[in-house]
Structure formats: structure tokens, C-alpha cells
Amino acid sequence: MKSRSWRLTKGVAIASTLMASSLTFAVGAPMASAAPHRYTIGFVVGAEADPFFQSMYVGAHAEALKLHVNLVWQGDPVDYSPATQIPVVQQVLALKPNALIIAPTDTKALNPYIAAAVRSHIKVFNVDSGSSFQRNITSWVTGNNTQGGKAAADALATAMHYATDCTAAKKCDVAIGVSSLTTSTDAARVAAFKAEVKAKYPYIEMLNDVVSQSQPSVAQSAFAQDISAHNLAGIFAVDGTDAEGATAAVKAAGSAGASIKIVGYDGYANNIASMVAGGLGSLSAIISQQPTLEGTLIIKYAVAALQGKKVPHLQTLPNITLLPSTPASVLAKYQYVAS
Amino acid sequence: MSTSVDALVTTVKSQSRVRRVVTNQQFVLFVVLIALILFFASRNSLFFRVGEFSNLFTDFSGLVLIALAETYVIVAGGIDLAVGSTAAVSGVVAAGWIQPLVNHGVNQAVILLVGTLACAVVGALAGGLSALLITAFDLVPFVATLVTYSVGAGLALVISHGAPVGYNPGAIYWSASGIGMITWLVAIVLVVAVVLGVVLHLTVYGRYNFAIGSNEFAARAAGIAVRRHLISVYVLAGVLAGLTGMFFYIRSGSGAATTGVTNSANLVAIAAVVIGGASLTGGVGRWAGTMLGAAVLTVVSDGLIFINVPPTWIQVVVGALIAVAALLQSFRRRSRRVP
Amino acid sequence: MTIASERTPVLELRNITLHYGSVEALHDVSIKSYAGEVIGLVGDNGAGKSSLIKVISGVNTADSGEVIVDGVRRHWRSPHDSMAAGIETLYQDSGLAPDLSIGSNIFLGREKRRSGLLGRLGFVDQRAMEKEALEQLARVGITIPATQRTVSELSGGQRQAVAIGRAIAWAKHVIVLDEPTNHLGARQSAEVLNVIKSAREQGLSVIFISHSLPHVLEVTDRIIVLRLGRVVRDAPTSEFTVESLLGTITGLNESTGS
Structure with a gap:
């Protein structure tokens, strides 16, 4: 991987x-x-x-x-x-x-x-x-990675206000961050995400994948490039590493990142903390296994x-979609443990 | 083998001035750097913006300290494979130590200073381990630093349990603040980098570094404390790697065990040094070369993301870059050889 | 030139023994050298010449025996100590750092620092070193036009000239030259021998190691012959011819009863 x-x-x-x-x-x-x-x-x-x-x-x-x-x-x-x-x-x-x-x-x-x-x-x-x-x-x-990838696409489109904010004239750019292009689970989620976007959200423009090599700072640098080069509206972070990198990149971008929505994968403790805390660079939804x-x-x-x-x-x-509005008891149930 | 007395007293034939300039690695790198920036700007005019140059400076700063560390070590005739994992272990240790301060709402400046100190200490210990293995146990630097690399990578994982350590959004916001394209964080790194250049080329310490790498016996015979110097060089490299760990902590607001490990930051740093024209056999290297080498690597890897090139191609381009640099170096050496 | 045994030797080695592991490189070696005297140190390969000069210069430490400079017993912890005591050594082939400039090599280990605060911070005064390097080399009869050049850009003869120039320029008491005429042509060798003679006239004690017996006979006052780590002969040069010297080195003289 x-x-x-x-x-x-x-x-x-x-x-x-x-x-x-x-x-x-x-x-x-x-x-x-x-x-x-x-x-x-x-x-x-x-x-x-x-x-x-x-x-x-x-x-x-x-x-x-x-x-x-x-x-x-x-x-x-x-x-x-x-x-x-x-x-x-x-x-x-x-x-x-x-x-x-x-x-x-x-x-x-x-x-x-x-x-x-x-x-x-x-x-x-x-x-x-x-x-x-x-x-x-x-x-x-x-x-079910296929179902999870689709759920992520739907959650991101909702968070980005696709129905009102993305049009043929003003497409919404979306970046996708993965740890590795050769991991079957990541690949399945990304494929399902892309298929769902193509089928249901024609006004979303997908950029080339960001490959983080399991390293938040690598993801962060790459997302910073995407924010700088494009009018980025959303990020799909396929794993915890990419979610962390996306969060830091959006925070560091300041006003340029104010409208960027992030949907992340996996119920890592800090993912859930980020979503609950809200604010700049926080997760709008978490797809949890x-x-x-x-x-x-x-x-x-x-x-x-x-x-x-x-x-x-x-x-x-x-896969379960966790939202900021999800009750704390449910969030606790799906949060992953640390060793 | 016999030469005339005239050869004793006359200088070797000068190379043509044009050839000297054209084969000067720093000059070539500077041209390449400008060409790359113009190329990316021509593909996407957004490249020429303060925000993007701020990104470039930041990513450059994450590489330049370990590249300069590697310059010192390589010029002294060694190699340091441990810098990447030293950054990781410093980052997670510091993140763990300062998280209580973050939780208690201590002033961010105090937190970051304590963290920087902690990273420097951990880095010095890692460098000290390499130095001990090399000078006391006579291991070759390649093996000694590989041991340190493994110990560092393993400890980082044990300490962090594989998850990001700590969370400090204040650090992320501070990492993005500054004047124009230069953030405070980048400014500090650049000052350290300049000091390292001055020390390498203008002081007795730097002179000894070149002498030892050029001919260790001659250095010892000239009364230079070779062993003590080598210890100090590996400790310095460890400290710089530790500071890089702190740099990534500040950028992402947490410490990760994968930082500098999964993307083989040690090899990236060595690549920057080689592209900069240093010789892996020691004695030859320039601060300006490493700075330009790191700048070229940063602009290429960021720029390719910026113009939305598929990530797999980025590796190919960077590999080609190293090959060209190595070829240029061997051409230069051949043209300089004297009978 | 005086061979004044009543005078205090500048350098004296007493009963030096040195082992490399189980190999005995030097056995109970004692030598004396005086100011204004050139000693020839000769012997076959493996006779112990290089080991002896490493003991003199502090690269190696003897297992037993004493090193005495100007009547004072000394102990070298590193080559730095012997240099500080005024002993300069030119090593065969490996005394220079090829990637450093000529000037930097002349001043290696004794870098000139900038004046004031910068100097205290360790800043080197490269311009002054390059200038003084030229002068120092000229003083001992060696002219190299551009001292900013790196040693790797010099020919073999030029490198040797720089190495000898450095040793003589810094020596205060003793200068040890290990095969300085190796790899040199006849005319260059003659230059080197002249440099040695001028060093003697300056009052230095010169220890000259060479395989070239005519050179040894031409320039030395006294010859010490080493064989298998022991001194087998120590006598004025006038007592030797090329043939008798060769015989002493190889040991053939003894077997024929000479």
C-alpha cells in the first residue's frame, strides 16, 4: 500500500x-x-x-x-x-x-x-x-465501500449546497485525497464516489487524486495547491490521514478556504472531534465503517x-454517515479506539 | 608520471569561462528553477500569486532544513538516513509533551517554544545515537543511521499508537500568519538556513567539515579533532531533523508517526543535495546548490499538482530530474579532471 | 653542519616499541635529531619507517618508550600536540585535502580568523590566508600562481610542492618528510632537495624518508637504517656508499661479515 x-x-x-x-x-x-x-x-x-x-x-x-x-x-x-x-x-x-x-x-x-x-x-x-x-x-x-463512496458523494453534495451553488456556468471543483492508489478499499470508495458524482452531480468537477502516503503533511501540501489553483468547493478525504491534511490546509488557507466543505472517512477520534467542534476546516460529515x-x-x-x-x-x-447533528451517544458508538 | 619543473610553477590550463558557467550546477539549477516557474505560470496564471508562492515557500521550508542537514553530513563524507524518522519521533514526542499546555490554554508562543526545544532535544538524542554508533562502534554511517532510522520510526509508532498525537488548531493558524508570501514560520526557517550556509562556507567549523570529507587522514594529521567534529555533525543533523518535526507539528497542529517516513523524506533530502551538485564521496557541496535543489524539487512537486497532473506522473518527473542532475555532475567532473 | 652529540637533541625517541595487534612494527627504537641536521631514514618496505613517523607526529601512540622534544618528555594525544610543539610532517601522498583550495590546505588546522567579533565566532579570513599562503610558499622557494585553485586541479608535482611548502612554512623545530620525491621527475626532485637544504640552513632538524638512495646520500648528514622494526645502523652519511647502504638495508652486509 x-x-x-x-x-x-x-x-x-x-x-x-x-x-x-x-x-x-x-x-x-x-x-x-x-x-x-x-x-x-x-x-x-x-x-x-x-x-x-x-x-x-x-x-x-x-x-x-x-x-x-x-x-x-x-x-x-x-x-x-x-x-x-x-x-x-x-x-x-x-x-x-x-x-x-x-x-x-x-x-x-x-x-x-x-x-x-x-x-x-x-x-x-x-x-x-x-x-x-x-x-x-x-x-x-x-x-460496503461502494455504498460508502456513494454516501460520501451525497453527503459532500449536500454540504456544498450543490442544488443552489453549483451550475453549468460555475462548476464546483472537488479534490479527492487517498493514502495510496493501490489499496483496494480506498480504490472502491473513490470509484463509487466518482461514479455517483458523474451520475448525479454533473456540475461537480473532480480534480486528480491527491496521494498522501499516509502522511497528513503531504496531504496538506497537496490540498494547499488545489485550493490555490482552483476554486475549490469540496474535499473528499478517503481516510483519516487525508481528513487531517484537508482540515489543516483549509485552516491555513484562511478566507480562501472559508467555503470549502470536507467529507471524511472513518470514525477516528480526531475526525469526530473536528466535526463536533465545527468552524473553518471542520468535517461536514464522516462516513464511518x-x-x-x-x-x-x-x-x-x-x-x-x-x-x-x-x-x-x-x-x-x-458504512454509517455521521453528521454534526448526530447524537453524541451514537458518535461514541462508532468512534474507533486507540491502542 | 614525470612532469617538468615548469609544471611545478605554472598553473594548469584554464577552462574556458563559458564552459565553466554553463557547467556550473548552481547556474543551471537557477535557470531550471526560473523556467519551471514560468512553465507552471503559463499553464495556469494563478501560479503567480502571493498565496501560491506562500505555499511554495512553506513546502520548501519543510524540506530545506533536512536537506541542509544532509549537506553537512554528505560534505563530511557521510550519509544520514535517519532524518525522516527523527522528524517523526520528535514531532510526536513534542506533541505529547505540549498537549497539556494546549489544553490549559497556555500562551501559544510559550507552547511552540517549549515544543521547539523538545524537538531539538529529541533530535539531538537521535543524532547522538548515530554519532555514537559511527565513532565508538565504527559502524559505517549508512548502517548506523539506518539503525537510528528504524529506532526512530519504531518509537514514533509506539508513542503515537499510529494515531495523530495532540491537536492544536492555534498552531495551524499561526503557521499561516506572516507578511505577504513569507509566513513567520517560513521566515524563521529561512533565517536558520542562512545561518547554516554562513557557518558552512565562512567559518572554521565549515572548513573542517569540507576537510574531513575531502581527506579524513589529512584532516586528522592537520590536528583537526575529526571524531569530535563528526559527532557534532550528526547531532546537528538530528537537531535540524527535530526542528523539521516541529515545523510539521505547527503546520498540521499535531504530530504524526508517518511524518517524513512514508514519503522517504531522507531520500528527498539526499536528492536535493545531489541535485545541488554535492558529491556523495564527500568534500564537495554548496549551500546554494542544496537551496536551489530543494527549491526545484518543491516547485516541481507542487507545480505538477497545481496544473492537475496525475500523481503517478509526478514521481516519474522527479526521478528524471535526479537523473539529469547526476549526469550533469558526472559530465562536470570529467571535464575538470587533470592529468 | 655540526654533529654535536654534546648538544641537546631537538627530538629524541627512546626505546620506542609499537604493535599493530600482534604484529610488532617497532622494537626498542631510539633516535636523536639535532637542529640544522638532515637525517636520512631508510629501510625496506615494512621496516617501520612509516610507523616511526606516525609516532613522531602523534598519529599513533607508542606502546612503550619516550618522545622527548628539546629535553622535555612529551606525550602526544593527537597530531595537534606535535604540531603545537613545532613538529611538521609531510605524509606520503595523503597529506592534502584535494577538494580544498591551496590556501586552505596551507592553513588547514590553523585557519586565520577574521578580526574582532566575527573571528571569535569562528569566521575565517580567506583573503588573508590566500595572500599569506602565496608568501609562505614563495619564502621556501615554491611559486604557485593561484592559491584559490583546489588541490585536485593540480598535477602530482604541484601537489607535492604545496605539501612540502606547507610543512616547511610551519615547522619550528623538526620537519618529517615521507617520500617527498616520490612520483617526481629528476628536475622536480632536485628542487625538493634544494628546499630541504634551505630548511637545514634555517636551523630546522629534517628527517627525510626515501627509497631513492642517491637522494639520501646527497642531502643528509646522518643516516639511520631500519630493518624489521629495529635500528640496525646509525652513522654519518660519509660512511656510506650506495652499495654499502643497500647492503645494510637488505642485511646482506652482515651475512658477508662486513
């Missing part, structure tokens, strides 16, 4: 990433409980320290306790890429779990390891992102499947 903009010394980049990952690997991964349980389930994610996956861990951990599952939760704390995920998968498979739940960091790269697991009678499940070869996957629980529920459901399905029960092959959970 991390697309590096600098390939000056490719070896350096790779070596340093590997070193950083191996160094941080040990400290970031919560330890699985030691008590004996009926099933051992490996759970491998990427960018494990991200509040999204931390929230997923909360759900998975609670459900595992309830069902007496020995949960082996692993993943590189920061890196979301097959290069760091494959060794983790191999280690987890070496523990001979009854099932493997994986959020694949690449649709294809993990397939051989999934196939190997299936051959040694380990049931494999997807959570969040999915594998391209679904025949090896018993069940997949994921957020339900990672805790995803974690709960996939453990439930995994245990059921191991017990020979029938489970749905694909379970999509709708």
Missing part, C-alpha cells in the same frame, strides 16, 4: 522499511492469551496500530473470549504491504491454527499462502479487504464454520 514517491535508492527504501518493520514488530503486537482453548484462530492484518484495526481487535478479542478461542492477533504495526504481511502469515501458519482470518494487503500476493493453508486443512477467512481467489475463502466480512462489528462477526463465523455450521460467504456491513 505504501507507494513511495522516491525510488532514488530503492534498496535503501526496502532495507529501511524491512528493518523498521522487524524492529517494531515485536512491540506492536498484543500477545494472545496463554490459557488453553478449543480453537486456535490466527488473525493477520496490516498496519495493525491503526485505530481501525485496533477497533477490529476489540470486537475480535471480546468474541474470542466469549467463544473460548485462542486468538493469535498479528500484523506489522505500520506497514500495509504484502512484503511485510507474508512473513507474518507464514509465522502464524506455523502455529497450525484451526483457522486463519486475514485482511489481505494485496488481492493476489497472499493467494499462494492461503492455498497452502487450505491444503493443510486450515479454514481461511477474509476481513475488510478480500482475496481475488474467493474459492479458498470460507467467509468474508467487509464494509464498523470495524468492531467486523471483528466480532468474523470470529463468530469462523467458529461456526469450524463447528460445521453454514456461514454466509460474503457479509457486507453498511
Whole structure:
């Protein structure tokens, strides 16, 4: 997922990433409980320290306790890429779990390891992102990114007062910020957002994507360019990093950013705080996933499947649109946890 | 190998003046910089505005301190891969320390001064680690600073749990205030940059830096305390990286563990130095070259967003730029060689 | 030229022993050098010549033995100390920083500072250094027209001239020259030998290391022969011919009973 903009010394980049990952690997991964349980389930994610996956861990951990599952939760704390995920998968498979739940960091790269697991009678499940070869996957629980992208387009159009402020003569420019162009979830949301805009909002002009490389300051610089070059009316920030960058760019632009509306993704604590606080650069709406529920459901399905029960092959959970008017109790429910 | 006595007392044949100017890297870079600005302005006249130049200056400031840090280290015959992650770890540590002050409504100037101090201290510690590994354990700078890079990136993540640390909108507003296209923040960075240039080219400290990179044995034989100097150079680089971490904190109002890491800021900084005409073998480099190198990189990456070029192409253009700079340098070296 | 053993030597080494790991580079080496005297230090490769001058200049510290300058026992923590004591060393091939200007090289480690506050802040006075560098080189008989040029732009002979000029210009007591005529043609070598003679006339003690035995015989007053880290002969130059010197260096003289 991390697309590096600098390939000056490719070896350096790779070596340093590997070193950083191996160094941080040990400290970031919560330890699985030691008590004996009926099933051992490996759970491998990427960018494990991200509040999204931390929230997923909360759900998975609670459900595992309830069902007496020995949960082996692993993943590189920061890196979301097959290069760091494959060794983790191999280690987890070496523990001979009854099932493997994986959020694949690449649709294809993990397939051989999934196939190997299936051959040694380990049931494999997807959570969040999915594998391209679904025949090896018993069940997949994921957020509905297509629905989420559409919801974001609708929320942004509403916030921008599309009906009155955008016309054929005076189109509204919209910037889209993503962390990486190669992440399947980001890509699905952006594609759905763009499709929805094309279908329903002809007077919105979409600029080229801003790629933030998971770095708020990179997003901020790029949005500052878009604000300076165009009559920007709205920003769709596909993840928390881009939301933070968009907020800072609009704040720093001062009066030039006064009318810019931002719709962000994910119920990060600071996203919700920004929306509730209001004012210049605050979020007008948040499209939130339900990672805790995803974690709960996939453990439930995994245990059921191991017990020979029938489970749905694909379970999509709708994304929730949170607005400044949403009650605080609901906001609290969808806010992601920090580790 | 034998030369006549005349060769002892006469100077080598002068290169033609025209050739000297045309192959002078700083001159070429200056022409390229002007050409780039004119090109972007011709594609979108909004480029020639105070607001846009303010953006350019700000982004330049985020790069220039670590590029100058890298200039000192590279001229001294080393390399510092740690600057990016040092910025990250300084930023998150400072953000954590000063958030209580923000919450208590302490004067923003006090908050930012405390944060700057904290960043400088953390940066100095990171630089000190590199220096220790190089001078006491005889690691080559490449490996030593890779260790520091990994430790810094890992610690930043552990401290921040992968989420942005702190929230200080007052800092964002201050980062945008100033006179015309120069914000106070940029002005401070530029003053530091000028001081670094003066020290590099006009003082004994700078002279020793060149001497050590040019011929470490000669420097030691001339009575220069080489080890002490090298320690000070890596600590200086760490402090400058720490200040860059504070710069990004002020800009986005929070500290992020990804700052300077996911976009390989260390390689961007090295690229600026190389484009500026420095030699990676040490002893050769100019302050003006690095300033222009950083300016060209900033204008290219911002300008391409400004004229709405797809983000993937930006990497290609920047890569090509580095290749041209390297070719120019090797051409220049060949034309200068004396039998 | 006097070889006055009753006088205090300018530089004396007593019982110097030096190891590189398990290899013994110098074993119980004692030498004396006097003002106005040129000593030739000769020996085969690996005889310990370079190790000895590194002990003299403070690049290496001896495992045991004493370094005595003007009758005072000294301990070098770094080359800076030996330079401060008036000992200048010209290292073979590697004494200059190629990317610095000639003037900067002449003043390397002893940069002239600007006057007043700027000087205290560490600002160098480049113009004064370039000017004085020209004068210093001229004083020892070396003319280089443009001292702003970097050393990398000079020919091998020019570099050597700058290095020698620097050593002689700064030396107060002793000057150590390691292979100064290496890579030089006949006429350039003659120039270098003249520079050595003029240094002797200025009252300096010169230690001259060379493989070129005719040069050693031409310019020195006394010759010290090293073999396998030990002094095997220390005698006035008049007692040697090229053949006998070669025999002493290789050890053939002893085996033939000379």
C-alpha cells in the first residue's frame, strides 16, 4: 500500500522499511492469551496500530473470549504491504491454527499462502479487504465501500449546497485525497464516489487524486495547491490521514478556504472531534465503517464454520454517515479506539 | 608520471569561462528553477500569486532544513538516513509533551517554544545515537543511521499508537500568519538556513567539515579533532531533523508517526543535495546548490499538482530530474579532471 | 653542519616499541635529531619507517618508550600536540585535502580568523590566508600562481610542492618528510632537495624518508637504517656508499661479515 514517491535508492527504501518493520514488530503486537482453548484462530492484518484495526481487535478479542478461542492477533504495526504481511502469515501458519482470518494487503500476493493453508486443512477467512481467489475463502466480512463512496458523494453534495451553488456556468471543483492508489478499499470508495458524482452531480468537477502516503503533511501540501489553483468547493478525504491534511490546509488557507466543505472517512477520534467542534476546516460529515462489528462477526463465523455450521460467504456491513447533528451517544458508538 | 619543473610553477590550463558557467550546477539549477516557474505560470496564471508562492515557500521550508542537514553530513563524507524518522519521533514526542499546555490554554508562543526545544532535544538524542554508533562502534554511517532510522520510526509508532498525537488548531493558524508570501514560520526557517550556509562556507567549523570529507587522514594529521567534529555533525543533523518535526507539528497542529517516513523524506533530502551538485564521496557541496535543489524539487512537486497532473506522473518527473542532475555532475567532473 | 652529540637533541625517541595487534612494527627504537641536521631514514618496505613517523607526529601512540622534544618528555594525544610543539610532517601522498583550495590546505588546522567579533565566532579570513599562503610558499622557494585553485586541479608535482611548502612554512623545530620525491621527475626532485637544504640552513632538524638512495646520500648528514622494526645502523652519511647502504638495508652486509 505504501507507494513511495522516491525510488532514488530503492534498496535503501526496502532495507529501511524491512528493518523498521522487524524492529517494531515485536512491540506492536498484543500477545494472545496463554490459557488453553478449543480453537486456535490466527488473525493477520496490516498496519495493525491503526485505530481501525485496533477497533477490529476489540470486537475480535471480546468474541474470542466469549467463544473460548485462542486468538493469535498479528500484523506489522505500520506497514500495509504484502512484503511485510507474508512473513507474518507464514509465522502464524506455523502455529497450525484451526483457522486463519486475514485482511489481505494485496488481492493476489497472499493467494499462494492461503492455498497452502487450505491444503493443510486450515479454514481461511477474509476481513475488510478480500482475496481475488474467493474459492479458498470460507467467509468474508467487509464494509460496503461502494455504498460508502456513494454516501460520501451525497453527503459532500449536500454540504456544498450543490442544488443552489453549483451550475453549468460555475462548476464546483472537488479534490479527492487517498493514502495510496493501490489499496483496494480506498480504490472502491473513490470509484463509487466518482461514479455517483458523474451520475448525479454533473456540475461537480473532480480534480486528480491527491496521494498522501499516509502522511497528513503531504496531504496538506497537496490540498494547499488545489485550493490555490482552483476554486475549490469540496474535499473528499478517503481516510483519516487525508481528513487531517484537508482540515489543516483549509485552516491555513484562511478566507480562501472559508467555503470549502470536507467529507471524511472513518470514525477516528480526531475526525469526530473536528466535526463536533465545527468552524473553518471542520468535517461536514464522516462516513464511518464498523470495524468492531467486523471483528466480532468474523470470529463468530469462523467458529461456526469450524463447528460445521453454514456461514454466509460474503457479509457486507453498511458504512454509517455521521453528521454534526448526530447524537453524541451514537458518535461514541462508532468512534474507533486507540491502542 | 614525470612532469617538468615548469609544471611545478605554472598553473594548469584554464577552462574556458563559458564552459565553466554553463557547467556550473548552481547556474543551471537557477535557470531550471526560473523556467519551471514560468512553465507552471503559463499553464495556469494563478501560479503567480502571493498565496501560491506562500505555499511554495512553506513546502520548501519543510524540506530545506533536512536537506541542509544532509549537506553537512554528505560534505563530511557521510550519509544520514535517519532524518525522516527523527522528524517523526520528535514531532510526536513534542506533541505529547505540549498537549497539556494546549489544553490549559497556555500562551501559544510559550507552547511552540517549549515544543521547539523538545524537538531539538529529541533530535539531538537521535543524532547522538548515530554519532555514537559511527565513532565508538565504527559502524559505517549508512548502517548506523539506518539503525537510528528504524529506532526512530519504531518509537514514533509506539508513542503515537499510529494515531495523530495532540491537536492544536492555534498552531495551524499561526503557521499561516506572516507578511505577504513569507509566513513567520517560513521566515524563521529561512533565517536558520542562512545561518547554516554562513557557518558552512565562512567559518572554521565549515572548513573542517569540507576537510574531513575531502581527506579524513589529512584532516586528522592537520590536528583537526575529526571524531569530535563528526559527532557534532550528526547531532546537528538530528537537531535540524527535530526542528523539521516541529515545523510539521505547527503546520498540521499535531504530530504524526508517518511524518517524513512514508514519503522517504531522507531520500528527498539526499536528492536535493545531489541535485545541488554535492558529491556523495564527500568534500564537495554548496549551500546554494542544496537551496536551489530543494527549491526545484518543491516547485516541481507542487507545480505538477497545481496544473492537475496525475500523481503517478509526478514521481516519474522527479526521478528524471535526479537523473539529469547526476549526469550533469558526472559530465562536470570529467571535464575538470587533470592529468 | 655540526654533529654535536654534546648538544641537546631537538627530538629524541627512546626505546620506542609499537604493535599493530600482534604484529610488532617497532622494537626498542631510539633516535636523536639535532637542529640544522638532515637525517636520512631508510629501510625496506615494512621496516617501520612509516610507523616511526606516525609516532613522531602523534598519529599513533607508542606502546612503550619516550618522545622527548628539546629535553622535555612529551606525550602526544593527537597530531595537534606535535604540531603545537613545532613538529611538521609531510605524509606520503595523503597529506592534502584535494577538494580544498591551496590556501586552505596551507592553513588547514590553523585557519586565520577574521578580526574582532566575527573571528571569535569562528569566521575565517580567506583573503588573508590566500595572500599569506602565496608568501609562505614563495619564502621556501615554491611559486604557485593561484592559491584559490583546489588541490585536485593540480598535477602530482604541484601537489607535492604545496605539501612540502606547507610543512616547511610551519615547522619550528623538526620537519618529517615521507617520500617527498616520490612520483617526481629528476628536475622536480632536485628542487625538493634544494628546499630541504634551505630548511637545514634555517636551523630546522629534517628527517627525510626515501627509497631513492642517491637522494639520501646527497642531502643528509646522518643516516639511520631500519630493518624489521629495529635500528640496525646509525652513522654519518660519509660512511656510506650506495652499495654499502643497500647492503645494510637488505642485511646482506652482515651475512658477508662486513
